[in-house]
Amino acid sequence: MTPPRFSVFTPSHKTRYLDECYASLRAQTRGDWEWVIVLNGNARWRPETPDERVRLVVADDLTGVGAAKRRACEEARGELLVELDHDDLLASTALERLDDAFRAHPEAALVYSDTAQITEDGGRDESRFDEAAGWEYDDVEVDGRSVLRAPCRRRRTTSPTSGSRRTTSAPSPGRRTSAAATTTPPAWSSTTRTSCAASTASGPSITSRRCSTSSGCTG
Template sequence: MEVNLVSIITPCYNSEKYIKETFLSIKAQTYTNWEWIIVDDCSVDKSVELIKSFEDSRIKLFIQSDNQGAAHARNLALNNAKGRFITFIDSDDLWLPNFLETTVNYLISNDEDLVYTSYKRVDEDLNHALDDFIAIDKIDNNRILYNCPIPMLTSIYDRSKIGVIEFPDVDLREDHAMWILLLRKIKYARAIKDSLGVYRMRSNSLSRNKLDIAIKQYNVYKDFLKMNIIKSLYYTFFWGLNGLKKYGKF
């Protein structure tokens, strides 16, 4: 583990349209002690060719021989990470230039374990889509059950304190399941109110079958956390309610 090195984790699948913008936002960071670990999950476009063209020795590219999904890709990256700090960015999202400097300094100066920031919400062409998502301070292992306010995009944690938390094999809800596991090891996640990330709301994610996602979320409670049916339904209800609030539907 290298002192104060940030390991940036990115799964990539058919991201040729956006991956260069993601790279440029990372390269523009005022904090420069980072490595970017990209795992390509069998892209059939020019993603790999583009990534190989990025001239930066801090980039480490792994290419999977078969498509195994984002959770497996992130775990492969985590297992090859050398940094003290772990953070995530998807291959179509962006950071503001001071994201890493602000969050790393916060973790070190406040002796905290995990911090995340607010972020901007834009459409595929980076036009304003919704009001900024505002980070909620002190999310603990009880609050995280009601929904997942901690985004991959603007979260960073201190591996020297927590260790590496892998993503469980939970269909499409692996990020929520991972945060549940992580928050069992620390008191809470801290929040920075500044919007330091840019989340691209793509049409394919917005049109995702909501009932199917709700069922998968229910399975997080029932199968992954081994809750009874009543508890699983209870938390799924509040997960759905909080989701409506998040996207301004309630």
């Protein structure tokens, strides 16, 4: 079997939003992906309709989000690793733009994107990080959803270095990843923020929920 171009991976101990995660994957303009879901903390989920691209790994013995991500990456078969937190959504063109970015920059080991927050019920989140620290925002529409974008490329802080923090994912040698580091500003110190990414083009490639379950792993 030919390996997929993309291995999307998701550790999860709470399955509330996995149906929506899955819907955002099925809506991708690129279909050559697999989704590796590492379930722990007695969490259980499966798609309503069987999909050979979805691979479920039950690992109740794992503790710590780093261990769960490592396990997911060990199970991945694709060339590009794409981290999708269990309460986030991918824009429909995320994988396509990710592929474009890596082909345009073959020397790159990691690619990241703008992000946008939504509320737990999927509505627009008007919350903002401290703009005095360099955060800037603008209004965009992604897949018919109005969101407040935080462009990575405009930050005046040290955001480019954030892309080096995902060492817990432990991709295999030669494998590239689109996982960007989570940033946790003081105002939202209890909430995990943006994770998975694609290219740095004109809009956010991931929509992240403002809730406290983003880490996707117990322990």
